[in-house]
Amino acid sequence: MITILYFASIREKIGLSHESIQLPSDVKSVAGLAVALRSRGDKWAEALSTVNLRVAVNQTMALQDTEVNDGDEVAFFPPVTGG
Amino acid sequence: MPVKVQQEDFDVGAEMQSMRSDNGAIGALVSFVGLVRDVNDASAIVEMTLEHYPSMTEKALQDIVDQAKTRWDIIDALVLHRYGTLRPTDQIVLVIVAGSHRGDAFNACEFIMDYLKTNAPFWKKEVTSQGERWVAARESDMKAAERWSHRAPKGNN
Numbered sequence: 001m002i003t004i005l006y007f008a009s010i011r012e013k014i015g016l017s018h019e020s021i022q023l024p025s026d027v028k029s030v031a032g033l034a035v036a037l038r039s040r041g042d043k044w045a046e047a048l049s050t051v052n053l054r055v056a057v058n059q060t061m062a063l064q065d066t067e068v069n070d071g072d073e074v075a076f077f078p079p080v081t082g083g
Numbered sequence: 084m085p086v087k088v089q090q091e092d093f094d095v096g097a098e099m100q101s102m103r104s105d106n107g108a109i110g111a112l113v114s115f116v117g118l119v120r121d122v123n124d125a126s127a128i129v130e131m132t133l134e135h136y137p138s139m140t141e142k143a144l145q146d147i148v149d150q151a152k153t154r155w156d157i158i159d160a161l162v163l164h165r166y167g168t169l170r171p172t173d174q175i176v177l178v179i180v181a182g183s184h185r186g187d188a189f190n191a192c193e194f195i196m197d198y199l200k201t202n203a204p205f206w207k208k209e210v211t212s213q214g215e216r217w218v219a220a221r222e223s224d225m226k227a228a229e230r231w232s233h234r235a236p237k238g239n240n
Contacts, residue, residue, distance in 0.1 A: 009206075080206060081220050083196060
């Protein structure tokens with residue numbers, strides 16, 4: 001299982017702040033996971049296709065080719081605006 | 084100093100005093116305070132809410148401080164960032180850097196803020212007279228963070 005978190009405008013578009021799912025066997029990376037989630041429907045495709053979509057795996061900023069493994073926590077969010 | 088992520092307001096004087104901690108090696112204390120402004124993108128701000136990723140914020144801020152310590156000759160650094168609902172003139176963030184000399188302390192402080200702006204998981208939502216909106220990340224903040232790849236390394240005070 002992996003835990004997926006959604007923040008800010010992405011959470012609002014999807015209507016979900018977090019979920020736990022079985023990691024699909026063909027998903028090995030952040031890019032693969034994003035593709036799988038987008039295929040759920042229009043609001044998913046729109047929310048997770050945001051230009052400059054940011055991702056973290058296990059609380060560390062990740063790239064499209066960052067590995068995703070069972071037990072991981074993946075977070076999707078817009079570019080950060082703290083400070 | 085451990086990084087701090089909290090809802091409560093902070094006292095700059097008290098935090099500066101803590102950083103001094105009677106360490107005779109400290110010759111320079113540099114600080115930055117970020118505040119909520121009352122106008123953004125031509126709209127008057129009523130209030131602003133900072134959302135954050137709880138388990139990642141401390142980790143991200145600590146990583147930024149560790150990078151600063153590797154790149155510059157500094158003695159210690161504090162980052163304190165608030166979350167929750169704030170109003171214009173409220174304090175948002177505090178960065179204090181202690182060093183033997185001012186050159187590296189100033190650079191480290193600016194670096195920490197530039198990296199925090201692009202890497203710390205916080206998101207601002209503003210309430211204006213026209214409604215709510217999420218603040219968009221700025222091109223200028225991304226450029227500010229990028230220029231640190233080209234700035235002078237440790238020792239070039």
